[in-house]
Amino acid sequence: xxxxxxxxxxxxxxxxTGARTMLxxxxxxxxxxxxxxxxxxxxxxxxTPQTPVLEQLTEFQxxxxxxxxxxxxxxEHSVMSACIPASLxxxxxxxxxxxxxxxxxxxxxxYACGARAPIVxxxxxxxxxxxxAFWPDQTDSLAQRDxxxxxxxxxxAQEALDSVLQAFRVAESVMLPVLVNLDAxxxxxxxxxxxxxxPVDVDAYLPRFAPEHRLDTAKVESWGNVVTQDMFxxxxxxxxxxxxxxxxxxxxxxxxxxxxxxxxxxxxxxxRCEDADTVVVTMGSMCGTARVAVDAMRDAGQAVxxxxxxxxxxxxxxxxxxxxxxxxxxxxxxxNHSPGTGGVLHQELRAxxxxxxxxxxxxxxxxxxxxxxxxxxxIVEFVRTARASEPQPGPVWAR
Amino acid sequence: xxxxxxxxxxxxxxxxxxxPGCIDALAARHILATMGPDTMAVIPPSCMAIIAGPQPMSSxxxxxxxxxxxxxxxxxxxxxRALDAQGKRDTQVLVLAGDGGTYDIGFQCLSSAAERNEDxxxxxxxxxxxxxxxxxxxxxxxxxxxxxxxxAGKTSRKKNLPEIMAAHGVPYVATxxxxxxxxxxxxxxxxxxxxxxxxxxxxIPCLDGWGLPDDAGLTAARYAVECGxxxxxxxxxxxxxxxxxxxxxxxVAGYLALQRRYRGxxxxxxxxxxxxxxxxxxxxxxxxxxxxxxxxxAATE
Numbered sequence: 211x212x213x214x215x216x217x218x219x220x221x222x223x224x225x226x227t228g229a230r231t232m233l234x235x236x237x238x239x240x241x242x243x244x245x246x247x248x249x250x251x252x253x254x255x256x257x258t259p260q261t262p263v264l265e266q267l268t269e270f271q272x273x274x275x276x277x278x279x280x281x282x283x284x285x286e287h288s289v290m291s292a293c294i295p296a297s298l299x300x301x302x303x304x305x306x307x308x309x310x311x312x313x314x315x316x317x318x319x320x321y322a323c324g325a326r327a328p329i330v331x332x333x334x335x336x337x338x339x340x341x342x343a344f345w346p347d348q349t350d351s352l353a354q355r356d357x358x359x360x361x362x363x364x365x366x367a368q369e370a371l372d373s374v375l376q377a378f379r380v381a382e383s384v385m386l387p388v389l390v391n392l393d394a395x396x397x398x399x400x401x402x403x404x405x406x407x408x409p410v411d412v413d414a415y416l417p418r419f420a421p422e423h424r425l426d427t428a429k430v431e432s433w434g435n436v437v438t439q440d441m442f443x444x445x446x447x448x449x450x451x452x453x454x455x456x457x458x459x460x461x462x463x464x465x466x467x468x469x470x471x472x473x474x475x476x477x478x479x480x481x482r483c484e485d486a487d488t489v490v491v492t493m494g495s496m497c498g499t500a501r502v503a504v505d506a507m508r509d510a511g512q513a514v515x516x517x518x519x520x521x522x523x524x525x526x527x528x529x530x531x532x533x534x535x536x537x538x539x540x541x542x543x544x545x546n547h548s549p550g551t552g553g554v555l556h557q558e559l560r561a562x563x564x565x566x567x568x569x570x571x572x573x574x575x576x577x578x579x580x581x582x583x584x585x586x587x588x589i590v591e592f593v594r595t596a597r598a599s600e601p602q603p604g605p606v607w608a609r
Numbered sequence: 610x611x612x613x614x615x616x617x618x619x620x621x622x623x624x625x626x627x628x629p630g631c632i633d634a635l636a637a638r639h640i641l642a643t644m645g646p647d648t649m650a651v652i653p654p655s656c657m658a659i660i661a662g663p664q665p666m667s668s669x670x671x672x673x674x675x676x677x678x679x680x681x682x683x684x685x686x687x688x689x690r691a692l693d694a695q696g697k698r699d700t701q702v703l704v705l706a707g708d709g710g711t712y713d714i715g716f717q718c719l720s721s722a723a724e725r726n727e728d729x730x731x732x733x734x735x736x737x738x739x740x741x742x743x744x745x746x747x748x749x750x751x752x753x754x755x756x757x758x759x760x761a762g763k764t765s766r767k768k769n770l771p772e773i774m775a776a777h778g779v780p781y782v783a784t785x786x787x788x789x790x791x792x793x794x795x796x797x798x799x800x801x802x803x804x805x806x807x808x809x810x811x812x813i814p815c816l817d818g819w820g821l822p823d824d825a826g827l828t829a830a831r832y833a834v835e836c837g838x839x840x841x842x843x844x845x846x847x848x849x850x851x852x853x854x855x856x857x858x859x860x861v862a863g864y865l866a867l868q869r870r871y872r873g874x875x876x877x878x879x880x881x882x883x884x885x886x887x888x889x890x891x892x893x894x895x896x897x898x899x900x901x902x903x904x905x906x907a908a909t910e
C-alpha cells in the first residue's frame with residue numbers, strides 16, 4: 211500500500227502535472243499566487259492600479275475558492291495594522307497595495323519588520339503625488355527601503371505569480387515581511403499566458419505556516435512592550451542577521467521552484483552578460499525592454515548585457531559584484547527619483563561596488579521617471595552615450 | 610463601607626506600574642478578571658501600556674499585543690480574524706485604550722471596525738486628556754478644563770463618543786465608572802456574551818492631570834456620575850437606551866471644585882457647564898423613556 215502511495219506521490223511531486231495555462235494580467239497573476247498560498251487573513255484596501263487584485267480575491271472568495279478572512283478597512287494604514295497581529299497570531303497573511311497606500315502604511319512597515327511578521331504584500335509601483343498621476347514609477351517602494359521589508363521586483367505576470375509563492379517561503383523561513391513589486395500597467399494590466407501550478411504541488415512547496423512564537427492564550431506570549439536599550443539593540447542585530455540570510459534563502463526557494471515547476475528567476479539575473487564590456491542594470495518591467503535593446507546591440511556586434519536586480523532588499527552585494535566583475539561600464543536605469551540623490555538603484559549600486567577591484571564605471575540614468583516611455587532604441591542610445599562619457603556624480607536625466 | 614470582591618481569578622497582577630492611587634488599575638483589574646484567561650488584549654500607547662509593564666515583565670496574565678497609537682481597532686480586527694480563521698471563535702479580543710487613542714488618533718479605524726461590526730470589546734479608559742504625556746487636551750477633554758495645551762482652559766466641548774459609536778448601529782455601547790464597580794462588571798460580562806463590536810467608555814479621573822489628591826480618584830469618579838457630567842447608560846443596537854443611575858443628585862459645581870484643572874472658573878462658566886449637563890441628561894432621560902415605550906409595545910404585539 212505504502213509503495214503504491216509513494217509511487218503515486220512520486221508521479222505527482224515535481225512534475226507539475228496539474229498545471230494549466232491562462233491568459234492573465236499581472237494583477238490577476240498576483241491574486242492567483244495569493245490564492246495558491248492559502249493565506250488565512252487578507253486585509254485589503256482598493257487603490258489604482260492594485261484594485262483588480264482585490265476584486266479577483268473577493269471573486270475567488272465568492273466562488274468558494276478562497277477561504278481567507280478578508281477584511282476591508284477604511285485605509286491602507288488599517289490594512290497593515292490588521293496584518294501584523296494576524297500574522298503574530300500564527301495566520302498566513304497577504305495583502306496588496308500601491309503608491310500612496312504603501313506610503314500611508316510607512317509607520318506600520320517598520321512595525322511589521324520589528325514584529326518579525328512574515329506578511330507578503332504585492333505593491334503595484336505607481337507615481338507618488340503630488341501632483342496626482344497613475345504611471346509606473348518605483349519611488350513608492352524604494353522610499354520604503356529602510357523599513358526592513360525584503361523587496362523583490364518582477365518583470366512579468368508569470369514572475370509575479372511565482373514570486374508571491376517564493377516570497378511566502380522566504381518570509382516564513384527568515385521571519386521578515388516581503389514586498390513583491392510590479393510596475394503599474396506594464397506588468398499589472400498587461401495580459402500574457404501564465405502557467406498556474408497545481409495546487410497540490412504548491413502545497414508541497416509551501417508548507418503550512420506554524421510559527422513557534424505566536425499570540426495564543428495557551429502560550430501567553432506578548433509583543434510590543436517597552437524594552438531596554440540593550441534589548442532594542444540586540445533586536446536590530448537579529449533583524450540584520452535574518453536579512454543577511456535572505457539572498458541564500460531566495461536562491462534556494464527559487465531553485466526548488468525551478469525543480470518543481472520548470473522555471474526560476476534567480477536573485478540577480480545575468481542576461482547575455484558573457485564577455486560583456488557594458489551592462490545595463492535595472493529592475494522591473496524595464497528589464498523586458500532592456501532585453502530587446504541588448505539583443506539589438508549584440509546583433510550589432512556590441513558586447514552588451516543586462517543585469518536584472520530581482521532582489522533589491524537586502525541588496526545582493528556578492529551576486530552583483532560577481533555579475534559586474536570585468537565589466538567596463540555599468541549603465542543603471544532608474545525608474546524612480548530621490549530628490550538630491552537621483553536614482554536609488556544608482557546610489558545603492560555605487561555603495562555596493564565601492565572599493566571593488568576593477569569595479570565598472572557606474573553611469574546613473576533617470577530613465578522612465580513618472581512613467582515616461584523608454585523604448586529599446588532609447589536604451590541603445592543611453593548605452594552609447596554612457597560608453598563615450600565619464601560617469602557623472604549627480605543625476606543624469608535621460609529620455 | 611461597601612465591599613466588592615473580584616469574584617474571579619485576578620488577571621492583573623500586583624506590582625504593576627500604575628501611579629499610586631490611580632483607579633485605572635482598579636478598573637482594569639475588574640475588566641480583566643471578568644474577561645477571563647481566554648482573552649487577548651490589544652493595548653496601544655497609553656497609561657494602560659505603562660501599567661502592563663516593560664518587557665520581559667507583564668502585569669497581565671494574558672497575551673498582550675501593543676499596536677501603534679492610532680491602530681487599536683484595526684489591530685483588534687486583524688487579531689480577531691486570525692483567531693476566527695484558526696477556529697478560536699470563543700477567544701475574546703479586548704482593547705484597552707486611552708481617550709487620545711480612541712477619540713482622536715484612533716478614531717478613524719474604530720469607526721471602520723464598528724461599521725464592519727468586528728467582534729471585539731473595545732474599552733476606552735477615558736481620563737479626558739493625554740495624561741501619559743503630562744496632561745494635554747484631547748477631544749475628550751471637557752470645556753474649561755486646563756491642560757498643558759489649553760493653559761487658559763479648553764474652549765470647545767468634550768466629544769460625545771458613546772453617541773457617535775451608537776450611531777454606527779453596533780450591538781452594545783455603554784459608559785461605566787470604577788466608582789460603580791458592580792455596574793462596570795455587569796456591563797463587561799454582558800458585552801462578553803454579545804458578538805460584534807462592543808464599546809465601553811470608563812471614566813478614569815487622573816490624579817495628576819485633573820489635580821486631585823492621591824485618594825480622591827474614586828470620589829471624583831462618583832461625583833462625575835452623580836452630577837450627571839458622566840452619566841452611566843447603555844445603548845443597544847444603536848437605539849435602545851437604558852439609564853443605569855436614574856437620578857442626578859448633586860450640582861456640577863461640587864464635581865468641578867474637587868479638581869485643580871477647573872480652578873478659577875467664572876460663575877457663568879460653571880453655569881454653562883451645568884446647562885450642558887442638564888441638556889445632555891434630559892436627552893438621555895427622553896431616549897431611555899422612548900426605548901421603554903418601544904420595548905413595551907414590542908412585548909404586547
